Amino acid sequence: MTTPRSDTRQGFRPQTAADSIGARLRERLLEGGFLPGESISIRRVSEAEGISVIPARDALRGLVAEGALQFRDARTIFVPPLDAATLGEIRHARLAIEGELAHRAFPWLAPQAARLAAIDAEVTTALRARDVPAYMRSNHALHFAIYEPAGAPVLLALAELLWLRFAPGMRIVCDAFDGQPPRADHHVGAIEALRAGDRDGFRRAIEADIAQGMDMLLDHATRTPDGGVANEGET
Incomplete structure (x- = not known):
């Protein structure tokens, strides 16, 4: 068994x-x-941050370069809409990449079972409170606490980009649960598989959890008149 690698690709640069x-x-x-x-x-x-336009523009352009945002015109950037075709691609990529991360990380996760269960309890609390930001934070924390020990920095970076792309639509998933945890709680299933030493079962539970959330987004996209998850407001 090899030791998980740390990601030292970027080195130091000033913030x-x-x-x-x-x-x-x-x-x-x-x-x-x-x-x-x-x-x-x-x-x-720039006004909200109390800074000049230049660093605000550079920050937004950085997110455009990552694919999380897109330009509408020279001065306005927008969050890309999520249509059914895009969501289908993200679903496929997440299952492949995050499933592999979970599989690779499994040998190092057994000592973390109690920590993962505690984070999952935060997910459940946030769902019951209909607290979308807390739900999103805790759900992201749980998944990446699982993925980070995998020692696969390229896969991990790809997973982060995918989360930036679909996360704006996840409010729909939180609202769909209507304050109740899902009947099939795949987080619990994953932790049970981890404690049982069932590596394949652990991966299947993580993939089932991904599919559950993405399928909710896909269902919404196929039922909306414009065929996607979109909002025309401005921030």
Whole structure:
């Protein structure tokens, strides 16, 4: 058995104002703070942060480069809409990439079972409270606590990009649960498989959890008149 590798690809570089703003915007995306199709004005970001337009623009352009945002025009950036075709691609990629991360991480996760169960309890609490940001934070924390020990920095980076892409639509999933945890709680199933030493069962539970959330988004996209998850507002 090899030891999980740490990711030392980037090395040290000074933190800039654009980096700090980009990190906060990334957190908002991951927490469902922006909706698919929502416009994000560079000027409004600079005003909200109390900084000049240049670092705000650079931060947003960084997220455009990652694929989390897109340009609408020279001054306005928006969250990409989530249509059924896009969601289908994300679903396929998540199952392949995150399933493999869970499989690779499994040998190092047994000592973390209690910690994972505690994070999952936060997910359940947030669902019952209909607290979308808390649900998104805790759900992301649980999945990446599972994936990070895999020692696969390329796969991990791809998983992060996928989460940035679909996370704005996850408010729909939280609302669909209507304050009740899902009947088939695949987080619990994954932790049970982990404690039982069932590596294949663990991967299947993680993949079932991914499919459950993505299928809710797909169902919504196919039932909406425009065929997707979108919002035309501006931030």
